[in-house]
Amino acid sequence: MLTPSGAAASQAVTPTRIDDLRLSHSIDDALAAALAEIVGAENVHADFETRLGYVRDSLPYAKYQVRSGVIPATLPSLIVRPANTDEVSRLLALSVELGFRIIPVGSLSGVLGGTLPLAGEVMLDVTRMDAILEVNETDSIVVVQPGMNGGAFEAALNERGWTAGHYPQSMLISTVGGWAACRGAGQASSRFGKIEDIVTGLEVVVPDGTILRVNAEARRAVGPSIKDIYIGSEGVFGVITELTLRIWKLPEVDTGVVCAFPTLQAALNATRRIIQAELRPSIARLYDEAETAGRTEGLDVFASHPIMGFFAFSGMRELAEVEQRLALAIVAEEGGVQAPSDPFTNWRKDRYVSLSAKWFEAGHFMDTVEVTAPWSRIPGMYEAMRTAAKAVYPGLHFGSHWSHVYSDGACQYMTFRLPPMADAEALPLHAKIWDVLQTTAIEHGGSISHHHGVGVFRNRWMRAELGAGLDLLQSIKDSLDPGNLLNPGKLGLRPAPGSVVINGG
Ligand SMILES: Cc1cc2nc3c(=O)[nH]c(=O)nc-3n(C[C@H](O)[C@H](O)[C@H](O)COP(=O)(O)OP(=O)(O)OC[C@H]3O[C@@H](n4cnc5c(N)ncnc54)[C@H](O)[C@@H]3O)c2cc1C
Structure with a gap:
């Protein structure tokens, strides 16, 4: 998956084992001094361990690499932490003057590699600007x-x-x-x-x-x-x-109901009709059979109605109650029934917790892919994706939910998981699963992403997604940043010479 991009790349690919880099990394003292003049020496970090903390964001592929003791792309040359807009402005002006590359960084929770330093960039961490x-x-x-x-x-x-x-x-x-x-x-x-x-x-x-x-x-x-x-x-x-x-x-009330549906199609119909009736749930979530099963253990109703949905209404009490009543009437018309509220209560409790950590620690290869499609295409797209992903690896865990719904379509959010195995075996399977999920979304008239973005990992589907729109984005980039110094090689745009290529794009 990680290959140098042509001849120039050989300059950039330093030893990729973290332990080797710890011994062999270098520090650009002159650049550190120039940055320190703008932000103060205490806000420029050149030490190895701090730089190591910026070699990956939350892109699962990058996390697998670090888990195996490998740098996903390169080591950033320096970390700089400005305090205000003026300092950011002076840092970017300096990057043009001296010709160094620089990447804006928030909290590194992005899951597509948007902050990966592909060629030893300086990381511009904005987290001191936090008021x-x-x-x-x-x-x-x-x-x-x-x-x-x-x-x-x-x-x-x-x-x-x-x-x-x-x-x-x-x-x-x-x-x-x-x-x-x-x-x-x-x-x-x-x-x-x-x-x-x-x-x-x-x-x-x-x-x-x-x-x-x-x-x-x-x-x-x-x-x-x-x-x-x-x-x-x-x-x-x-x-x-x-x-x-x-x-x-803040709303006067915010209450949710759990519903159980006999089929996925019934659940999709009910959700679409609720939104198209102009009801405004704060939460609308549907889970396929695999994801429902993991959340409803011991609840009998799900034996005959294996698809779960949550609908929450918030705002003024009277209005929320009317909306909930009207929504439940639509649910009933589609064959759904109200179920015990425990799964919703549990979801609320853990709504900001990452569920993947335990699987990573146990050596699994877990990832998520979110796409958007029109309502009319979702059932066919879901079946095609599930079948194609399982064809890549029959023992794959594959589940899906739909949690961002609109009058014209919805986000389909898929989680897949390969069991522990050697990286050399898992990474090609992981790449292939991504490929079938992204190309199937495009074939079904959908978009390759609903909210995670592109980063570097989705580069290779950007032409299929945007067509000539990608040339428009490149023109804007070339006009704003002729030296290609600001976060090059992301969003499907041209990489800088010497960049490491991730996921073939
Ligand atoms: C467990 C988990 C759950 C997640 N759930 C969701 C979810 O529910 N919804 C969702 O939308 N996303 C979700 N994400 C993805 C991720 O959290 C978001 O994309 C988030 O918005 C990234 O914010 P960050 O500050 O961590 O940015 P980073 O990861 O640091 O950066 C992400 C990208 O934004 C750029 N960037 C950051 N700050 C700036 C800035 N000030 N100016 C210009 N560019 C900047 C970076 O260059 C990079 O390209 C999830 C991620 C994880 C790990």
Whole structure:
């Protein structure tokens, strides 16, 4: 899976065993001194162990590599931690002046390798920029710096009686800037929208150091949305240094019901009809048979109704109660029944906990792939994906849920797991499973990603996904960053010379 990209790559591929690198790594003292002039020496880190902490994000492939004592790509040359927009601007201007490459980093929870240093880049860690700058209750907006931890951000809003409505499972291990940079989704996206619906304004430092502000407006009609060039830009077009988000009053009630359905088709029909009836569940989640079984042990109703769904309604009590009643009527029309609430209570308790840690530690190869498709295509796409993934490895654990639903389609979120085996055997199987899941999504008129983004691991499907749109993104990149210095080789864009290639793209 990890191959050097042509002739130039041989310069970049240093010994990849972590223990070898520990003995042989070098430090660029001159560059460290230049960075220290901007941020102070205490905010530039050249020591090996700190740099080692930035060799991977939460991309499972990179985690497998580190588990085996191998560097996934390269060791970053330095870590720099600016305190404010001015320092970010001076750092990017310096990168152009001296010609070094640099990658914006939040909390490294991205799961597609968006922060992997492919050629010894400097890592620009924004987590010192972590304050709420303003809460305006009349306009119901919050202005926040990009490096604020998601959990701390939401807790601070809750203390004032507000919420941003964005609750990714990674809330406690990600930053607000990372949410926007990856075009993420929270568990209540069916009600509040994805991050692109929540962020209304931005401040960004573009690759030459210029500070660009997109003022927060309710709506506007002044050409294409510049804000949306940056939402989902994954650190390739600039560094996000400030965000304005919509906020909402904390709900009076927030209650969920668990339903059991006789078939997946019945559950999909009920969920689609609930959304198309303009009911607004805060949570709408369906689990296929494999995922239902793991969450409903001892609950008899699931023997005859093996598909589980959660529907939660929040807001003013009276309204939420009416919405729940109307939703349950649709569920009944599709053959569903109400079930005990334990699975929902358990899910709520663990909603911000990563379920993969124990499998990684036990040597398994576990990954998740999320795609989007229109309602009409989902049943066929799901069956095709399950069959194709199991054909790659018959003993594969494969499960799916649908947890972000819209009037026109939904996100299908799949988890697969290979048992412990040698990396040399597992990694080609892992790559092949990714390939069948991504190509099947495209064949079914879907998108290769709903909210995890592209990073480096999805590079090779970007042409199939975007067509000529990829050339448009490359033109924007070339115009903003002619030296290809800011997070090169991500989002399907041209890599820098000497870059390591991950997953063939
Ligand atoms: C257990 C687990 C559960 C997850 N659940 C969800 C989920 O429910 N919903 C969801 O959407 N995602 C989820 N993710 C994915 C991940 O948490 C998100 O993509 C998150 O938004 C990344 O934030 P981060 O601060 O960790 O960014 P990082 O991983 O540090 O960076 C991610 C990308 O954003 C860029 N970037 C970061 N900060 C900036 C900035 N200030 N300016 C410009 N570019 C920047 C980086 O260069 C990189 O390309 C999950 C991940 C894990 C491990």
